[in-house]
Amino acid sequence: MSRAAVPIRMANSGMVRRVRLFPDAGLKQRCCEVERVTADTVSVIDDLVETMLTLPRCVGLAAPQVGVLERVVVVDVSRAAKPQAGNHGLLCMINPVVLLKAGSLVSREGCVSVPEFTAHVARAERVAVEYLDVDGRRRDLEAKGYEAVALQHEIDHLDGVLFLDRVKSAEVFRRPGYWASATSRNRTSHR
Numbered sequence: 001m002s003r004a005a006v007p008i009r010m011a012n013s014g015m016v017r018r019v020r021l022f023p024d025a026g027l028k029q030r031c032c033e034v035e036r037v038t039a040d041t042v043s044v045i046d047d048l049v050e051t052m053l054t055l056p057r058c059v060g061l062a063a064p065q066v067g068v069l070e071r072v073v074v075v076d077v078s079r080a081a082k083p084q085a086g087n088h089g090l091l092c093m094i095n096p097v098v099l100l101k102a103g104s105l106v107s108r109e110g111c112v113s114v115p116e117f118t119a120h121v122a123r124a125e126r127v128a129v130e131y132l133d134v135d136g137r138r139r140d141l142e143a144k145g146y147e148a149v150a151l152q153h154e155i156d157h158l159d160g161v162l163f164l165d166r167v168k169s170a171e172v173f174r175r176p177g178y179w180a181s182a183t184s185r186n187r188t189s190h191r
């Protein structure tokens with residue numbers, strides 16, 4: 001096959017898109033279901049993957065983070081510094097729905113749309129997720145641990161929910177000695 005015959009569309013043919021930062025209004029919207037998986041949908045996925053690859057240690061990205069208000073996410077926890085054994089590698093999900101949750105797990109989360117903060121967030125330890133793949137086929141999978149957390153974090157984005165919305169007591173984790181001294185000084189000045 002000559003070079004000229006190589007298809008123009010290659011793997012990872014997406015564009016790197018600008019990541020929207022909190023408080024971008026699009027990050028607080030409920031995204032629309034994808035009614036039919038089209039070339040445009042696949043293009044959004046390609047762009048999400050390409051953008052994720054430019055972000056060190058980023059293990060997932062949701063379409064609203066690049067300004068597309070559709071229910072599309074990509075997750076790849078094999079990019080983590082210490083990848084979890086038995087992970088699914090790159091997952092590209094359209095209209096993902098968490099069908100089942102089990103157990104609970106508190107872990108430190110961050111988000112490329114909220115770069116200044118990390119916090120401890122409680123999530124289910126295991127999830128079953130149903131979704132459409134890039135060919136429009138219905139699929140499901142079970143994930144646990146770090147991968148389950150990443151999936152819940154990304155799917156939350158599709159409902160305009162950020163990890164900060166799930167933090168109940170970030171200050172307790174950041175400065176463990178703070179509350180005792182603050183409470184003795186003044187009970188009402190912290191909110």
Ligand SMILES: [Zn+2]
Nearest residue numbers: 110111112113
């Ligand atoms: Zn995020």
